[in-house]
Amino acid sequence: MPGPAPTLTRATLLVLCACVLVAQAMVAAVNLLIPQLAASTLHPTPGQLLWAVDAYVIVFAALLIPAGALGDRYGRKGALMSGLGLFAAGGAVSALATTPAVLIAGRGLCGAGAALIMPATMSVLVHLSPPERRAQALATWTLTIGLGGLTGNIGGGLAGQYLTWRALFWAVVPLGGLLALIVARAVPRTPSRPDASVDPLGAALLAGALLAVVYGIIEGPGFGWGSVRVLSAFGAGAALLAAFTLYALRAAAPLLDPRIFRSPKLRAGTLGIGTGFFGLFALFYVNPQYLQYAKGFSPAMAGLAIIPVTTGLAVMPKLGARLAQRTGPRLPIGVGLAMVGAGLLLLSTVDKDTPYLVYAVYLLVMSAGAGLSAPSLTLTVVAELPAHQAGLGSGLNTAAREIGAALGVAVFGTVLASRFHGDPRDPAQVTAFTDAMGVALGTVGVVALLAAATVTMGYRERAAAS
DSSP states (O other): OOOOOOOOOOOHHHHHHHHHOOOHHHHHHHHTTHHHHTSSSSOOOHHHHHHHHHHHHHHHHHHHHHHHHHHHHOOHHHHHHHHHHHHHHHHHHHHSSSSSSHHHHHHHHHHHHHHHHHHHHHHHHHHSOOHHHHHHHHHHHHHHHHHHHHHHHHHHHHHHHSSSSHHOOOOHHHHHHHHHHHHHSSOOOOOOTTTTTOOHHHHHHHHHHHHHHHHHHHHHHHOOOOHHHHHHHHHHHHHHHHHHHHHHHOOOOSSSSSGGGOOOHHHHHHHHHHHHHHHHHHHHHHHIIIIIIIIIOOOHHHHTTTHHHHHHHHHEEEHHHHHHHHHSHHHHHHEEEEEEEEHHHHTOOOTSSSSHHHHHHHHHHHHHHHHHHHHHHHHHHHSOOOGGGGHHHHHHHHHHHHHHHHHHHHHHHHHHHOOOSSOTTGGGHHHHHHHHHEEEHHHHHHHHHHHHHHHHHHHHHHHHHH
16 A cells, blocks of 8 residues: 655755755855956956856746746656756856856756756645645745845855855855755655646747847847847747747647736736846846945955845735735735836935945835735736646746846846946946946836836736726
């Protein structure tokens, strides 16, 4: 007779959260190393620096849904261990890089590993948790994502001050191997789903569309927005997205059925999630540069100075959930996303003479808005799908975050590169750098506010229809 079904133990929960923590930390850690990478023997261009940051989140976002389907079909524990192996391999490739291209490839490999790690951890956690403990377990998983951002900032800052950028990537290798060994012992296997659709063609079309659009945004300043290369990239992105849509509408088991976006609320929720991370990751990209170049902070201090962002993201979701219960989701979403845009506009006014306490208040405004809107947006995407597509809802949530993050870095970095061509390490050019940074943050802030208005209208239309 089969034994009792496995349950979620404290050891299993801790190792799953540790995997999430490591995957999320590497999203943030590299931002603290941008000044060191810029001055390294790799001699990266501004565009290559953007790719070194964005390669991780682009591959992460593009492979997230197919990676989740692979885990469902062939086993989540195996997917998790494979992801940790790819993550460690990507760290080794990055640490050994002698050219920017190799570093970018290593970062992309890490992103592929993270794409296997994140949905596998959530799926195992949901499967092992009894219904009465599931909400608490998911809250712990979500909190770990926020802690991963804080850990990455602190770890990246410490590596930037006391070690080298190569040391940070080397640290990923034994860490990934150790976690894989612990997962092998502490995480039980969960039933696979042979009927889960992997759809490699759909995954390739969707990933290609995202890559082409981001390529066009990042390379626009260097080659010119009207150049054949950039226009071809945008055209290829549009064509691939159209091809994916037509293919998915006809496929028997598509990776993602476009018909789910008939729901105005689902469209609004997905856009809202992407908007929050669009603003946050634009900030994460420039924050260490501003604090080190303009304010004279050490790398370690720059990592600690991001704590106001973590505070807002950790404290405000509970308030947002309670507010949504009383008023419905439209108020916390509308106010929260407006605060994200307003915080970015406030941050666009800072310069080298702005006191850190003022800067910290602006950070708190922005992060509080993201935290306030997050619960309602996340619940919207999951609730708008039928119960048998709950895994797809989880994938859409995380994919929207990572796509928003990739676009935020790309748009901010593109505007900054188009307005500042000097060396921000030169004290004589700091003012020019902060001026360009202000324009870039203002641009991201305006885009965020326009998206916030669109999201809020989507909820109003749904309310009117109801």
